[in-house]
Amino acid sequence: MSNSAVWHPFTQHALEPAPPRATATHGAVIETDRGPLIDAISSWWVVTHGHRTPEIMAAITDTAAHLDQVIFAGLTHAPAEELAEALVAMAPPGLTRVFYSDSGSTSVEVALKMALGFWRHSGQPRHRIAVIEGSYHGDTIGTMSVGERGVFNAAYEPLMFSVDQLPFPVGDGAETLAAFERLAAAGRMAALILEPLVLGAGGMRMYRPKVLAGLRAICDRHGVLLIADEVMTGWGRTGRLWACDHAGVAPDILCTSKGLTGGAIPLAATLASEAVFQAHFSSDRARTFYHSSSYTANPIACAAALAQVRLWQASPMQARLDTLAAMQAERLAEVAADPRFENPRQCGTIAAVDLRVDDGGYLAGAGPRIRAHCLDRGVFLRPLGNTVYVLPPYCITAAQLDQVWGAVLDWRG
Ligand SMILES: *Cc1c(COP(=O)(O)O)cnc(C)c1O
Numbered sequence: 001m002s003n004s005a006v007w008h009p010f011t012q013h014a015l016e017p018a019p020p021r022a023t024a025t026h027g028a029v030i031e032t033d034r035g036p037l038i039d040a041i042s043s044w045w046v047v048t049h050g051h052r053t054p055e056i057m058a059a060i061t062d063t064a065a066h067l068d069q070v071i072f073a074g075l076t077h078a079p080a081e082e083l084a085e086a087l088v089a090m091a092p093p094g095l096t097r098v099f100y101s102d103s104g105s106t107s108v109e110v111a112l113k114m115a116l117g118f119w120r121h122s123g124q125p126r127h128r129i130a131v132i133e134g135s136y137h138g139d140t141i142g143t144m145s146v147g148e149r150g151v152f153n154a155a156y157e158p159l160m161f162s163v164d165q166l167p168f169p170v171g172d173g174a175e176t177l178a179a180f181e182r183l184a185a186a187g188r189m190a191a192l193i194l195e196p197l198v199l200g201a202g203g204m205r206m207y208r209p210k211v212l213a214g215l216r217a218i219c220d221r222h223g224v225l226l227i228a229d230e231v232m233t234g235w236g237r238t239g240r241l242w243a244c245d246h247a248g249v250a251p252d253i254l255c256t257s258k259g260l261t262g263g264a265i266p267l268a269a270t271l272a273s274e275a276v277f278q279a280h281f282s283s284d285r286a287r288t289f290y291h292s293s294s295y296t297a298n299p300i301a302c303a304a305a306l307a308q309v310r311l312w313q314a315s316p317m318q319a320r321l322d323t324l325a326a327m328q329a330e331r332l333a334e335v336a337a338d339p340r341f342e343n344p345r346q347c348g349t350i351a352a353v354d355l356r357v358d359d360g361g362y363l364a365g366a367g368p369r370i371r372a373h374c375l376d377r378g379v380f381l382r383p384l385g386n387t388v389y390v391l392p393p394y395c396i397t398a399a400q401l402d403q404v405w406g407a408v409l410d411w412r413g
Pocket residue numbers: 103104105106108136137138139195200201229230231232233257258
């Protein structure tokens with residue numbers, strides 16, 4: 001690699017060639033010094049409507065003309081207030097409070113702290129967290145602790161806290177539900193955290209809405225808080241506004257980030273039920289929710305998010321999601337007919353397939369080779385191990401999607 005001072009994320013600098021240099025973005029395209037690339041994974045799942053969506057960019061410039069960061073403890077501002085109101089109106093029922101931070105990981109850390117705070121202030125010593133096998137919730141120590149353990153975090157294992165793991169839900173999820181019922185009945189269970197319907201970084205593994213509803217019912221029976229990490233699945237990715245909507249499930253705490261600003265600028269929010277808020281509401285200062293990020297509720301980011309939310313209110317988003325889902329289904333059927341691929345699966349706008357290869361798992365996988373192959377064909381993909389997935393901006397055209405899947409089908413190992 002070049003002698004750049006930049007240390008890239010999830011990048012083995014000793015093995016990878018210098019990356020293309022992005023110079024401009026528009027719609028589903030990233031222009032680079034080596035030509036245009038179709039952004040087939042929405043720049044790591046953040047871009048929803050498309051790059052530089054005009055309404056979102058206008059909100060950023062307009063707000064930047066009169067506001068930049070202001071401290072959010074002891075001060076408030078219109079973009080944050082209006083966004084919070086809009087989020088509460090659009091979220092699953094019962095989520096009445098909005099706490100801002102600046103990334104998916106921090107929104108999950110906040111959710112975990114809210115859950116533990118809830119139980120402490122309620123006078124019940126619950127501190128166990130249940131998780132689903134293969135999950136991903138971020139790369140900080142806390143979020144790694146509730147995520148899958150493996151090569152990605154082995155070095156940090158001594159610092160991670162223990163959690164109760166449920167098997168990944170297969171079919172009707174009977175085994176998962178039974179395991180959760182047993183653990184929840186044993187007591188001390190503070191919360192269940194999960195990615196609703198799709199385990200993203202865990203390989204785009206999908207499970208049925210009915211299982212999610214079953215887990216919610218067990219939470220209800222045992223008073224366990226349900227934390228829905230909708231950081232990837234939110235804002236239409238699964239074909240509905242929230243993945244929880246497929247199951248008619250309302251969590252006690254919901255995390256959103258990635259698509260919150262349409263992918264333009266960082267922002268995150270953790271939505272909480274009134275009960276979780278009220279557990280912290282007291283004349284006793286010790287019950288204060290002691291958490292903040294320096295850039296909490298950045299006004300420019302909040303304005304961008306508000307413009308993103310308004311797109312849902314103003315345009316026929318559901319029709320767009322349905323059209324994209326149908327486009328994905330057609331192309332996935334073609335890939336599924338190819339014996340080199342297996343386990344075709346789809347949830348809304350997300351389509352994934354596994355390469356039928358046996359070369360030693362993630363680290364030795366075909367992923368980097370197929371990534372290079374697609375790059376040569378103007379397509380930016382980033383397989384997860386041997387899982388190839390297409391998770392595009394919603395504005396992607398049929399021709400662009402053909403180019404993406406065409407590059408995948410064209411791969412000869
Ligand atoms: C990406 C992701 C996160 C972490 O978000 P960051 O903004 O990268 O910190 C957390 N949870 C899920 C489900 C994610 O996909």
